[in-house]
Amino acid sequence: MLLWALLLTLISQGAGAGAWDDPVCTEGVVSVTRGAPAKMTCNISNPFLHVSVCLRAPGWGDCQRGGDCRAVFTQAAPGCSSGGGWRLCVEGPSARMVTEEARDSQAGEYRWTLVGGQTEQLCTTLNVSEPPEQPSTPPWGTQDPRPAQDLHSAQDPSPGRLHVALILVPMLLCILALGGLQFWRRNLGHPMHVQFT
Structure with missing residues (x-):
């Protein structure tokens, strides 16, 4: 009986000190056009102790399994740092990675290693696409994009x-x-x- 009481006491103390992180991060695929801003975030229940982010080229297998992954950030929390066109800010249970102008070299799978009450690994893919093609302006000037009946009515x-x-x-x-x-x-x-x- 005394053994059960001691075991329950240890479990309850451990649960209070190391509550589950329950990470909520940007999931799946983030798609942006080249030159547009992009953002990825991760929030957990406990304050971050450490955050690492690495980048794998698109199509290089499963992000979770490690392998060839280039480090973008390795940062003890809290604080902000910049690198590779990104800015990572970690404060309490929140981590945010942003870029003002997405580049082709930033496309790929980002593996986040989050250390709070536990260690979690999560992946987000960034797709960077061509900006939509703007209609070219003819050398003799701009054309009115309105249909012919609109042009006629504009002159009336x-x-x-x-x-x-x-x-x-x-x-x-x-x-x-x-x-x-x-x-x-x-x-x-x-x-x-x-x-x-």
């Missing part, structure tokens, strides 16, 4: 402008006619004399 005046024009044009014609009539009436009483010398 709007109904509001047409309404204003229908009011202003007759008013201007009336003013010109009245001005011409006034000019003719003034000159009616004074015949024009032309002298030849």
Whole structure:
């Protein structure tokens, strides 16, 4: 009986000191275009003691089995460091690795070795693809991307402008006619004399 009590005490003390890490990391495949930012994160229940990240070229077998893996970071927590175009920051139970501009040389399988209450290994794959091709601009200038009917309608005046024009044009014609009539009436009483010398 005393042996069982001692065993339960040891188990409960060990469970409190070394609770499971329960890692939650960026999983599967992260796909970005070349030059775009990329981010991978890992969070655990306990503070990190150490974080290592290494890179395997795409298609080199199972990431979990080790083998040919180039070290990107080996860092005792906490702190931040930079290398290979990446920045790794580890603080408490959180680790974040970011790059502002993904490059082809960064593509591959990243194996994270996380040391907290336990040691875990997790893998994330980064795919870096070509940026979408931008439509080329012809040498004579840019083309309007709208369809032909949109271009035609863009050249037609709007109904509001047409309404204003229908009011202003007759008013201007009336003013010109009245001005011409006034000019003719003034000159009616004074015949024009032309002298030849």
